[in-house]
Amino acid sequence: MAMASVVGESEIEENEIMRMGSYGGKVKVLRDDQESPAEEIMLLWGIQQPTLSKPNSFVSQSSLQLRLDACGCSLSILQSPSSLGAPGVTGSVMWDSGVVLGKFLEHAVDSKLLMLQGKKVVELGAGCGLVGCIxxxxxxxxxxxxxxxxxxxxxxxxxxxxxxxxxxxxxxxRELVWGNEPDQDLVEPVPDYILGSDVIYSEEAVMDLLDTLMQLCGIQTTIFLAGELRNDTVLECFLEAAMKNFVVGRVEQTQWHPDYWSCRMVLYVLTKK
Incomplete structure (x- = not known):
């Protein structure tokens, strides 16, 4: 598979569809100006209408385990529903975005749009571990x-x-607190890919998340972030801050796994400017 070069800031035109990083599919690159995050939010909420779709379509957070077939294996992911009520604890159960991202990776590899064999991957906020397992x-x-x-x-x-x-x-x-200096083995060599699902969840965490992304990735690192469309303010905050140092593109749902997509979800690709 021919790998696309990293997109530079000067190459971006309005709503350009192009390849980014090491992902062979074409993505919709967000325009690099102050109005772009707000327009992206209006587009997502206007076209996808996430509040009209059912949440937790692929998971059952009251169950002690989630079963999912992936890569020819039957995965059984243990959950801790009783921990979900603790303040700030969300990683004790699975969320739809983790299932969507994991199955997207499988589908992209099967479609030869992505090659993960032998690549260094770091997952942020891994939670129950489904995405990393896949x-x-x-x-x-x-x-x-x-x-x-x-x-x-x-x-x-x-x-x-x-x-x-x-x-x-x-x-x-490995333990990793966003905003803190990562261990050397995480950054040397820099990862080929960084993965995250539902990591954009509060304005307070946005800057620490972006600090960690800046510390971890090099110009050849490709970042995939999947999330549920819950809070437009938080997502706009993230996009505004991210676009200062990253090129941001959105993977349209036609490229996701055909059985694992939802109008409540969004999937972004980021590369360092």
């Missing part, structure tokens, strides 16, 4: 990161779902 099954060398109190469940899911006979890649778990 990336490892697709051949990536994955580091799944989250806050210290989320690692026990994450490790358990990695150990129970990734066995040597099924595994083309590898997976390890």
């Amino acid at each position: 990336a490892a099954l697709l051949g990536a060398q994955v580091t799944l990161t989250d806050l210290p109190d989320r690692l026990r469940l994450l490790k358990k899911n990695i150990e129970s779902n990734l066995r040597d006979g099924d595994l083309r890649g590898s997976a390890v778990v």
